[in-house]
Amino acid sequence: MKVTWKLPDGGEIAADVKDGINMMEAAVANNVPNVIGECGGNLSCATCHVYVDPDWMGKTGAADEFEDAMLDVAEAPRQDNSRLSCQITASADLDGLVLIVPEV
């Protein structure tokens, strides 16, 4: 699938991501700034916080209970479209996904 990260400076990073890889791993592999993933995708930090482009919110689904709690820990302000990118996994359904990287 193809994913695009919109960066705080107005730039974009686009990459092809294999199914099964999560968006934190994909962001780290593609040197997307401000997406760190200090806990390795284990829901113990919020350093992979992103905003999902509103057009994609229906397809990425909603945060579960633990993710919801951890979103309160994120550095950038929480919004309705806030997600932890380690909890979004690449699949054919999400081809073309657009994620907005917060300013931190």
Add this chain to the structure above:
Amino acid sequence: MTVWTPTDDGFADLTSHDTFVNGAPHNTFARLRRDDPVHWTDWDGGEGFWSITRHADISEMNRQPQVFSSARGIRMEDQTYEEYLARRTFQETDPPEHMMTRIKVAKAFSKPVIAEFENDIRKLCDDILDVALQKGAFDATKDIARQLPMQMLGRILGLPEEDLPWLVEKGDALIANTDPDFTDHVLDKMTTDEFRMMPFNSPAGAELYSYAKDLMARKDAAGDTSGVLHLILQPAKDGSVITEEEFRNFFCLLVAAGNDTTRYSIAAGIQAMCHQPELLGQMQSEDIWDTAPDEIIRWATPAIYFRRTATQDVEMHGKTIREGDKVLYWWSSANRDDTVFDDPFRVNLKRTPNKHLSFGQGGPHVCLGMWLARLEVRVLFQELAKRITSIEANGPHKFLRSNFVGGIKELPVKVVAK
């Protein structure tokens, strides 16, 4: 020039606390990384264990808590199930149970909440440095490094200031339970059976528990809900509340872990300044503060290892780790891995990227207090650098007697204050 050249013969006994009194045995770690990255050690103090020493291997294993579990203990020493249950904290649990506790306190330790403490920390540094620097020659661990984390712990937990020295002494007795300078009950030198159900197998655990109970009773009576202790007592989303034992162990964990790790990071940073004189100038005039704290914390690596236990057979580098085997992640080795860190024995305050593992990054147990640690380290060194024109060693420094906590316990320095 390097700051410090390891002197071990490359075959150090990793089970011996005495091995670590001159610092971690980095020649041994370098040999293991090169020749035997999944290394078995037989041990007369308990079951043997595997040592993982390469940064890449530790990173890969750490993100798989379902394969390498924390829920059977996190130190080399064996525990019975009964002891494990009595002494465990959320450090000794796996997801999802780990998250049930962690989400209660995660916000209190989050980057934005911790950032609010910056002015408080700066004020504390003012007072601490005023007292220490006017002495000219002093023990930097005792007079600087030990002071700041202790004061901050008091603020975070909402504790009365007059109790702090006693608490820190007890915290030291817990976590430095193998160094006779810190405890009368040296873990590997006497029978501590009497305390085996207490946190850290230490009598200090019982004293801290009794303190915590009294404290909460006093705070409840006064309607005082300041500090993170009240958060941990809140019911979880499923309505469950933590048991008295769990509360005691959490309190002991904060007092112990919240104290000495930042202390020894600060001490290691001051040691580096003594041996790499250019660091002071960089701190005074260069834009290094986004990267310097992590480099100082890499250099320090206060937690030398954590243990996991394999939940299934795993083949790695030609060895078979069996289900139930203990596996040690040697953070200290990973942080000197020259396949990841250019010139690892040199402190480079601009090091970027800096994928050190001092906080256990890459796994669910990544340090809860990492933002506080980074902030304390940054502000302390900013304030120290403003106030001095030189700093040098004033005699040899001494490391803790422990293969678990890496720290300089005595650090004589001489400074010239501005």
